Amino acid sequence: MFRKTSPQISLFDSSMIFPGILPENDWSHIFREKIYPQIDETIFKHLYCEHWGAPNKSIKLQISLLIFMNSERLTWREAEYHFQRRIDWMNATQTACDMNRIDHTTLYKFYNRIAEDDVAYELFKRLTAMFILECDVSTKQQRVDSFFMHGWLAKLSRYGLLKETCRVFLQNFRKQKPGLYETICVDLSRDYLKENFDFTEKDKEKANKKIQEMAEDMYHIRQAFENHHQVKHYKSFQLLVQVFNQRCNVVKVDKSHVDSDNHVNIEIKKSPDGKGEQIISTPHNTDAQYTRKRNQTVTGHKGFLTETCDPDNDVQYLTDVNLEPAGHADAVEIDKIEDRLDENGFKPDVFYGDAGFVNGESILEAAEKGIDLEGPSAGRSQSIEGYAKEDRPLDVADFKVKIKDDTEELIILSCPNNEIPLDQVRSEKTGQLSVHFDNKKCKDCLLNNRCPVKIGARVSTLTVGEAQYAGAERHHKYMGNSEYRKQCGIRAGAESLVNEVANKHGARKSRYRTEKRSRLQIIFAAMACNVKRYLKHTMDSCVQNQLNMKEVVS
Numbered sequence: 001m002f003r004k005t006s007p008q009i010s011l012f013d014s015s016m017i018f019p020g021i022l023p024e025n026d027w028s029h030i031f032r033e034k035i036y037p038q039i040d041e042t043i044f045k046h047l048y049c050e051h052w053g054a055p056n057k058s059i060k061l062q063i064s065l066l067i068f069m070n071s072e073r074l075t076w077r078e079a080e081y082h083f084q085r086r087i088d089w090m091n092a093t094q095t096a097c098d099m100n101r102i103d104h105t106t107l108y109k110f111y112n113r114i115a116e117d118d119v120a121y122e123l124f125k126r127l128t129a130m131f132i133l134e135c136d137v138s139t140k141q142q143r144v145d146s147f148f149m150h151g152w153l154a155k156l157s158r159y160g161l162l163k164e165t166c167r168v169f170l171q172n173f174r175k176q177k178p179g180l181y182e183t184i185c186v187d188l189s190r191d192y193l194k195e196n197f198d199f200t201e202k203d204k205e206k207a208n209k210k211i212q213e214m215a216e217d218m219y220h221i222r223q224a225f226e227n228h229h230q231v232k233h234y235k236s237f238q239l240l241v242q243v244f245n246q247r248c249n250v251v252k253v254d255k256s257h258v259d260s261d262n263h264v265n266i267e268i269k270k271s272p273d274g275k276g277e278q279i280i281s282t283p284h285n286t287d288a289q290y291t292r293k294r295n296q297t298v299t300g301h302k303g304f305l306t307e308t309c310d311p312d313n314d315v316q317y318l319t320d321v322n323l324e325p326a327g328h329a330d331a332v333e334i335d336k337i338e339d340r341l342d343e344n345g346f347k348p349d350v351f352y353g354d355a356g357f358v359n360g361e362s363i364l365e366a367a368e369k370g371i372d373l374e375g376p377s378a379g380r381s382q383s384i385e386g387y388a389k390e391d392r393p394l395d396v397a398d399f400k401v402k403i404k405d406d407t408e409e410l411i412i413l414s415c416p417n418n419e420i421p422l423d424q425v426r427s428e429k430t431g432q433l434s435v436h437f438d439n440k441k442c443k444d445c446l447l448n449n450r451c452p453v454k455i456g457a458r459v460s461t462l463t464v465g466e467a468q469y470a471g472a473e474r475h476h477k478y479m480g481n482s483e484y485r486k487q488c489g490i491r492a493g494a495e496s497l498v499n500e501v502a503n504k505h506g507a508r509k510s511r512y513r514t515e516k517r518s519r520l521q522i523i524f525a526a527m528a529c530n531v532k533r534y535l536k537h538t539m540d541s542c543v544q545n546q547l548n549m550k551e552v553v554s
Helices: 027-038 041-047 059-072 076-083 087-092 104-115 119-134 158-176 178-185 204-225 235-247 330-344 360-368 384-388 439-444 466-480 482-504 515-553
Strands: 141-150 248-252 264-268 289-293 296-308 318-325 350-352 372-374 400-403 410-414 423-426 433-437 460-464
Touching: 027 059, 027 087, 027 119, 027 515, 041 059, 041 104, 041 119, 059 076, 059 087, 059 104, 059 515, 076 087, 076 104, 104 119, 104 515, 119 318, 119 330, 119 515, 141 318, 141 330, 141 482, 158 178, 158 204, 158 235, 178 204, 204 235, 204 248, 204 264, 235 248, 296 330, 296 482, 296 515, 318 330, 318 515, 330 360, 350 482, 360 372, 360 466, 372 482, 384 466, 410 433, 410 460, 433 439, 466 482, 482 515
Parallel strands: 141 350, 350 372
Antiparallel strands: 141 296, 248 264, 289 296, 296 318, 400 410, 423 433, 433 460
């Protein structure tokens, strides 16, 4: 049952029992006076029954403890331990000395409750708005960056994955159907539920043999229960089937060429089938997605962080945070980030991103919303020396063009060799512009080996769209204008933001199996980061005001 925290201060409040034990400029005083009252408990009301059930523990208290946990990277038991012994925590949460106990399971259950809802992000948004307003922070300039949050468990090898997937199913199967388990385990190559269980095999030849045997065991289990009216609905069985289909092929064999009753061969695939979000890396953390970035392999999620970056601000705050599967593209997320910023009242005039976020489409989409998306364009070499070469490859930005004022449509006026096109037609299906040039002139042109125009049998054609031109034009601007590169250098500050949230606030590795709880983890990490920045800024302002007062008095 929902119950608001009583505003009544207890006689056993730490400020009354231990007056003066904390310095006047201690952070807990600022949290108690400024932040604690801003935690609106009513937005959590819908998560509780209205008329029955035990009254909930103070929501303000639990939210505060979750912020403290992420500020200091504490575990659930450590949070319980610290709360009973730290005066600053009790003072910050207005907790009486005889009420400073909360079981870590209570805090964990509350965390799981709010993980199923967007209420934590709503709280982050409200606190951020208060910080921005009180500190007079401009949101006209902002920057964004992404980072990988590693999964709760490491990616298993093929040997470990097949072995653990079988074990997870058989363990659940023995509990639910002990009679059927005794029947099926006799036909398997090994006892998957024995105590001494190893995920690795040092001998490569033995490992390959055992992988083949485990694949045949998985096929035998699948064939035995794929039509069973109960077992086929077990999540562990569905997971086993999915892993088998991703990792193995079933090859039928002519009955006349085999002596046994088994008329199929199981082949191990060189690489698993499916996209990143579908590939199972461990049976214990199916939400974690496998992806590869250059030489780095990741099984987990991708976090997105946005913060203000106006040089005139005394302090910068995070304005948006989100978590997506690890294979989620930055260029896809940037549009959603802009929408959330606009909805939350933090819409920037200028938005800085790296090449992952900036391409022709994202530039045009941002411009439609009144946002200047700045940064290098994706999919192109960032070598300034290569761009300065006279024989560099040409692109559509080397053509002379015109943008219509009314429709903002692209018109090609001439090629890099100043040849005027014969005609240009826009496709109704794709929206792309097909520009035709004289075939003979293109063949004789000295630039034809560098030009993007395709020389055909009868006509030479350039296919281009507004997004392609916007991306190419941005590349030319970034590579050819040193002042613009210097302006975009402000985005580099987002790297320190990622380091702060990921490493200092524990968002580099997920503590949980599910994506919802991992998303909540990064939200509280961002919230804790904003709270610490606000406390530091307020404490520095108080010290500065005291120094100014002393100068006036003297």
